Amino acid sequence: MPQPAIQVEGLSKRYRLGGMRSIDQTLREAIHDKVEALWRKVRKPARDENDQTLWALRDVSFDVAEGEVVGIVGRNGAGKSTLLKLLSRITDPTQGQATIFGRVGSLLEVGTGFHPELTGRENIYLNGTILGMTRAEVRDKFDAIVDFAEIERFLDTPVKRYSSGMFVRLAFAVAAHLEPEVLLVDEVLAVGDASFQSKCLGKMGDVARDGRTILFVSHNMAAIRQMCPRSVWIDDGRLCMDGPSEQVVDAYLNHTMRRGEAGHGAVFETDPSKPFQVKQVEVVDEHGRPAPTLNCDQPVTVSIHATVRRPVHGLYGYLQVFRNDGHCVLESDSFDAGANPLDALPVGEHRLDVTFPPRVLGHGGYQVYLNFGSSMNDGGFDVDTPGVCCQFQLSDTRTARGDGRRGVLSTILPWRVAQATQAKAA
């Protein structure tokens, strides 16, 4: 019987909506709120407090045995990140308790605490200690970190001169060498190029094989299936399902497909604290009409309505398209085509259209994941994370095999025939 590594019992976290609003609360507003609350209490003593609070996590219980790798899936805002925040002690629970045995390392964001003016070498030490290592431990792992990140030549260059790829590699390398007994990872693998992502997954696999315990939050269902034998699905702050990843991921994807109403798009609540925010995302056809189901011969456009409140330097977006079985079909960065149109986008309302040409994606269901970030953003890399925010269905009506065509692409290949010239007799 393996020993437990994580025991979570009835863990709950409630946010006061007033508290969340208080991002820029001033003293005057605080006094005003207090007086108002007092006045309300006098007038209506038994006021239901539900309408002012939000349970980000509600009565979640599960155990993780030592050496287990457990995936956590769920919609955006379902409470996955809150769970990791509670387990990494960034914030305290409102109810319940959790016990973690062994040293905890948490990786909620790649590159937190990196200082652009410091060199790679200096940042390795600083970031290592921020993540909970001692200087001696960083020194021991220093060479391994530099090797993994492949930045040897730039060790003494300030990281503000790094390319975003180098930056991410270095940041992940430091975190990957933390070697905690319990590792909490939140969606950090969604960064970097594909080969680096697979390297990161490989590193996490190594960590898992060493008998360490990992909790892994991701929207990448293929990664979850590959890495985690077991998964936990959280929805609306509650634990929905806990079991083998195959079953949990299928159930989760089925559920999101059936949610119909979110179907081809999503609308987001305004959050004035974000300098850049996606307000609405929808899948539209070539005439700009919302269209949850399309034909392989039509272009598919992911249309994003966004607000810029303050220009963000270095802002870029990336979009990933997943098939319903969890495989990422395509990833597109806003700078792929050359200049990045999102960098320091001026204040105002904008519409961003990302279009898939006709006859590229094969028939079937797809989900779109969206994220916007900047390594130059002062509030951390992620500027706005709409996450998995829309889906669409493609069907192939032109070809004879139609939706029975096998393969992942719907491209029509020409079969050219030419008269083969007879080779001259030797």
Place this chain on the structure above:
Amino acid sequence: MRSRRSASRAVDLSADASQVLSAAGARRATVIRPRGASPWDRLFDLFRYRDLLILLAVRDLKVRYKQTVLGAAWAVLQPLVTMVVLHVFFGQVLGVAERVGSAAYPVFLYAGLAPWMLFAAATTATSGSLVNEAGLLRKVYFPRLVLPIAALGAPLVDYLIASVVLFGLMAWFGVAATWQVALLPIAVVSVLIAVVGMGVTLAGLTVRFRDVRHVVPFLVQTLFFLTPVIYPVTILPTQWRWLIQLNPMAGTIEACRGAILGTPIDYAGWGLSTTVGALLCVVGVAWFIRAERRFADIV
């Protein structure tokens, strides 16, 4: 409130410490629950994260003069130029220099200005330290006290540089040090106690109330005149001196100056100011430790 019920559940845990050795395998167990770890654990955590504290202070030092032409010379220039300006206006034009007594006014001024600038710079740096690192607060666990305390590093180094300049000035103006110089480290520690108290309290308050950002420069400016920097405390009537010495910087800065110039030290005034400073420090740190678990939610 709903959280009461949960609190009673958390009490079931026999050990009050957040980190206990599990009976099973001597692995360290971290217990996460509503009211968090005990204050002593949080202070102990500060010790475990001492490397982070040092590296953050070193970072501030390395970053501050990046892309400047004069670099670290600013640490020498700032107090020196301030001293010259104050000397001309207060010493000469307003005639304060004549009421100072034995020591040359520039030396007198500078001896008070050095610890004052330590206080002013440290208060400004610490009070913004948490809000400036909001990203860290939201994404990583570490004892939050690390941030304001690490912010003291750079002002302390500036103070050391200013002190070297001070001894140069003393040689220039022919002011000899006496045995009282031995009291200087104690006086500086009493200044630091007040600085920690003030800085930690303001840092925590800034997380909740951004007003504090606007209050700090104003507060520092006002305290400058309520602290005997440009004038000696003896300029005030004896029966009212205690009032100004309730300001934790008043008696301590006078003590710093007395230790350097070898002039008589008002031990009662020093004691009073230090007591107020120590109270501020204890109350401030105790409040900070209680409040820090909410910082990530509200910053």
